[in-house]
Amino acid sequence: MIAPAPRALWRQAVDAAVIVALGTLVTLTFGPVFGGFRYLIAGLGGTALGVGVAIATTRGPLRGWLMTVAGVMLVYVVFGCALAVPSQTIWGFVPTAGGLQELLLGTVFSWKGLLTAEPPAEGFPSLLVVPFLTLLVSTAAGAALALGPRRVAPFGIAPPALALAVAISFGTADEPYSLLTGVGFGLVALGWLSWRAHERRAGRRADARVGTYLEKTESGGRRRIFEAVAMLAVAGVAGTAVGHFATPDVRQVLRDDVQPPISLADYPSPLSGFRQWHKTYTDESLVTVSGMPEDARLRLATLDTYTGQVMGFASESDESGSGAFALVGEEIHSEQSGEAVDVDVRIDAYQGIWTPTVGYSTSIDFEGDRAPGLQSQLHYNGNTGTAVTMPGLQPGDEYSLSASVPRAPQIEQLRGAAVSEIALPQPASVPAQLQSWVQTHGTTQTSTLDNILHMQQQLQGGAFSHGLESDPLPSLAGHSVYRIADMVAEENMIGDDEQYAVVFALALRTLGVPARVVMGMYPDGGFTSSSVSLTGSDVHAWVEVPFEGHGWVPFDATPPEDNTEINLDPPPKPQPQPRVLQPPQPPNPPQDEAPDAAFDDGDAVEDDAEELTGWMLWLSIGALALGVLLLLASPFIVIALLKRRRRKRRMRAPDMRDRLSGGWHELVDTAVDFGAVVPAGATRREVASELHERYPQSDVLQMGDIVDRGVFDADEPDQADVRAFWEDVAKTAGGMHASSSRRERLRAALSLQSFRLRARERRSRG
Known part of the structure; x- marks a missing residue:
């Protein structure tokens, strides 16, 4: 018997080049989620290494699938740190123990990390493992099949196609080059498959010598080539047209259905511990900042959900998403416009997960010994401009941030601007006394802005007190529905930023105006010098209202701190209102809560049950469809298995x-x-x-x-x-x-x- 002649080297080179081309298109598909250029190094490097492994293990003494698998594992360990974890190498290519650990752990944890990370994800440790490993494995398997026996060569398209599906699924809904990469992938794959099919038919004619039927088709060879090229051209044009007109308005990817790693609805509201900062750190420096704009404010937390006990965060399922924080790297994608600033922050006595920011951050870069841990656990909410780092900030930590800070408009600039229609979670409870107060002070003006300003003026006429021993007026802490009801029921209100901000926000929400409470820090006179130390007395809370063309605009409802007498220019008495019964007092009035006190999210169990039910429904539908397909295909499967069993019995x-x-x-x-x-x-x-x-x-x-x-x-x-x-x-x-x-x-x-x-x-x- 004469063995078939080996394929020409140029034909094998074409096979390898096709796999490289498909790997390049898959790599480009990862671009929108990673940004920058490092993903290109990881993806193209994995492609080159995968094809190289396949070439080395499909010929000579290293031939065999076991050798291909071993080769993939070897190059992953040897070259993985340099291509996927460059920050954990010496001189950019020598692996370190920490780099190898991150590389190996990345094979398991980087997939979920990429789904929960906020694009661009290039700056995240170990996330480049996803494109590197995907391209390495898919191109090695694809090239090994393409360079193997004729009967399995067409299956070489399957691994790169699976890699393309992975790149799309782990990408973003915004994919500017999806049409180009998809059509390009299809054209390259179809063209190569047609070429290999023609080559396979020619090989069978030469091997079997049963060419009576096939010889009749020789004269049509050129015609078939022309028809194949025409078919590819038509398929490309048709695919482009269909893709353009049939593309859905919203592209669905896995990150749309995967919950972020943390939800701040499960964490305590920082506003519940507001007075602790004033009581414990009145004259002690919490943070030192430099580079802040004069009228800017350092933001700790943005709160838009009132539970009746505290002002906190919405769950990730709510439209506002104030409690949904996504993992981010050194670079943060932001579409907000404003003044570009660079701010340096040094943590002094401040401690906690809430990371002080300004405006809408575009990058946060930690420094010092704890930088890797803080950076890898940095989460950001682009809707509210709030950041948290899960290890928690400690004295001595430092970081620099770049941000876009919208300039606060003057009141005259807001006249004529409509309040933006933004959906926020409805308050769980609003005291009847506050609703009555709003009817008196919030519905008497000609415009929404005038009503806002009138209520702000009325609140600023109240008395100020932190309830400390040094304050002349007593004032209870907290901002529960009972504390708010007692406050507005008095002829003269008494409280501090915590109570006045919550009263103002709930009053606006009663009128249908979206309003949220922000807790942060700023000096009373503004940031007048290049470097400013902020103490506990600089911790404040204020209200923000969205206006068309201006974004979220801050409003201060807290009276001046020297308003310490209850008879200071009292506002005119309102018209008599029907007497409203005050709700009963709780059995245990709320006490001062520590900054890290937790509260319950009563909807968590119900949401989990609904999510589980949804998953079970889809799994049941999928299992039923698969069962029907298997039932319909069972006769054909049985016939094929019987013939295979007969052939093996004869051969053995x-x-x-x-x-x-x-x-x-x-x-x-x-x-x-x-x-x-x-x-x-x-x-x-x-x-x-x-x-x-x-x-x-x-x-x-x-x-x-x-x-x-x-x-x-x-x-x-x-x-x-x-x-x-x-x-x-x-x-x-x-x-x-x-x-x-x-x-x-x-x-x-x-x-x-x-x-x-x-x-x-x-x-x-x-």
């Missing part, structure tokens, strides 16, 4: 004569399934003659003689000769497939004629 017969005759039976059965007629009781030579008439250029006559000699010869056939005979059987059967149409091949695969033939033979012998 213990006696070499039986194994040789089994090969002949396999060839005859293949021909019968393709429609050949074998007379009952015919000898092997007669059967060979019938098959030769159907396939005149085949070697079926010689093969019949070989079987006769092997079966009736005194010496048992050699095992190597039997193996070579089975290879000839496979080639001749392949020629039968190649000389048949698709319909004939499908009919042969499902035919039971060969089983009926063997059943007749068994009955005749019996």
Whole structure:
């Protein structure tokens, strides 16, 4: 037997180049979620290494799938740090113990990290493992298949296609080049598959020498090439047009359905510990900042949900999303406009997860020994401009941030501007006393802005007190519904930023004006110097209201701190209102809460149950659909398995004569399934003659003689000769497939004629 000639090197080079091209397109698909250029190094490096491993393990002494797997693991460890974790290397390419640890852990944890990270994700430690590992494995598997035997080569497209699906699923809804990469991938894949199919048909003609049917198609070779090119062009144009007009308004990706790693609705509201900062750190420096604009404010937390006990954060399912924080890297994507500033922050006595920011951050870069841990656990909410780092800030920590700070408009600039319609969670409870107060002071003006300013003026006429021992007026802490009801029921209000900000926000919400409370720090005179130390007395709370064209505008409702007398210019008494019964006092009035005090999210269990029900429903539908498909396909699967089992039984017969005759039976059965007629009781030579008439250029006559000699010869056939005979059987059967149409091949695969033939033979012998 003559072994088939190896494929030309230029053909193998084309196969490898196609896999490289597909890997490049997959790499580009990761671009929007990563940004920058490092993902290109990781993805293209993984592509080159994967194809290199495949080339090395599909020839010579290293040939075999086990060697391919071993090669992928080796290059992943050797080159992974330099390409996927460059920050954990020496000189940019020498791996370190920490880098290897991050690389290996990244194979498991980087996938979820990428889904929960806020794009651009380039600055995240170990997230580049996703494109590097995806391209390394997919191109190694794809190239190994493409460079392997002809029958498996077309499957080389499958691994890169799966990698493209991964890149799309782990990407973003905003993909500017999706049409280009998708159409390009399809054209390259279809073109290569057509070329390999043509090459495979030519190879079968040469191997099986059953070319009577195929020779008729030789003259149409050029015509088929022209038709293939035309088909690819039409497919590209049609795909582009359909993709342009049929693209959904919102692209769905996995990150849309994956919950962020933390939800601040499960954490205590920092406003509940507002007075602790004034009580404990009145004259002690909390943070030192430099580079702040004069009228800017340092933001700690943005709160828009009132539970009746505290002003806190919405859950991630609410439209406002004030409690949904996403993992971010050194760079933060922001679409907010404003003055670009660079601010340096040093933590003095301040402690907590709330990271002081200004405006809308575009980057936060930690420094010092704790920088890696703080940076890797930095979370940001782009809707509110708030950041948290889960290890928590400690004295001595430092970081620099770049931000876009919107300039606060003057009141005159707001006249004529409409209040933006932004959906915020409805308060769980609003005291009747506050609703009555709003009816008196919030509905008497001609415009929404005038009502806002009038209520602000009324609140600023109240008395100020932190309730400390040094304050002349007593004032309870907290901002529960009972504390707010008591405050507005008095003729003169008494409180500090905590109470006045909550009263103002709830009053505005009663009028349908979206308002949120912000807690932060700023000096009373503004940031007048390059470096400012902020103490506990500089901790404030204020209210923000959104206006069209201006964004969220701050309003201060707290009276001046020197308003410490309850009879300071009292506002005019309102018109008598119907008496409203005050709600009963709680059994345990709320006490001062520590900054880290927690509160319950009563909807968490219900949300989890709804989510579980949804997943179970989709899983049930998927399982039902899969079961129906398997049921419909079961007859075809059974026939294919029976033929496979019969072929293996013949190939593995213990006696070499039986194994040789089994090969002949396999060839005859293949021909019968393709429609050949074998007379009952015919000898092997007669059967060979019938098959030769159907396939005149085949070697079926010689093969019949070989079987006769092997079966009736005194010496048992050699095992190597039997193996070579089975290879000839496979080639001749392949020629039968190649000389048949698709319909004939499908009919042969499902035919039971060969089983009926063997059943007749068994009955005749019996």
